[in-house]
Amino acid sequence: SEVMIHQPLGGAQGQSTDVQIHANRLIRTREKLNEILSERTKQPIEVIEKDTDRDFFMTAEEAKDYGIIDKVITSRK
Numbered sequence: 001s002e003v004m005i006h007q008p009l010g011g012a013q014g015q016s017t018d019v020q021i022h023a024n025r026l027i028r029t030r031e032k033l034n035e036i037l038s039e040r041t042k043q044p045i046e047v048i049e050k051d052t053d054r055d056f057f058m059t060a061e062e063a064k065d066y067g068i069i070d071k072v073i074t075s076r077k
Contacts, residue, residue: 001059001060002057002058002059002060003057003058003059003060003062003063003068003069004055004056004057004058005037005051005052005055005056005058005068006052006054006055006056007030007033007052007053008026008029008030008033010022010025010026030052033052034048034049034052037052040067041066041067041068042067043066043067060072
């Protein structure tokens with residue numbers, strides 16, 4: 001399995017002020033999500049910001065080391 005993290009994605013159309021409102025909201029959402037990821041994974045906020053700037057893929061073991069998951073399940077017993 002793989003895990004991917006990235007910044008929020010959205011789209012807007014309309015008047016420039018409406019587009020700006022949506023862009024500002026996405027920025028606030030990105031900042032909040034980065035804070036949550038940093039708190040939960042214990043990764044420095046700078047690492048989270050860099051890693052979520054674009055799609056960031058991790059193997060299951062890498063995700064465990066990163067702090068995204070608690071453990072890797074290898075069988076369905």
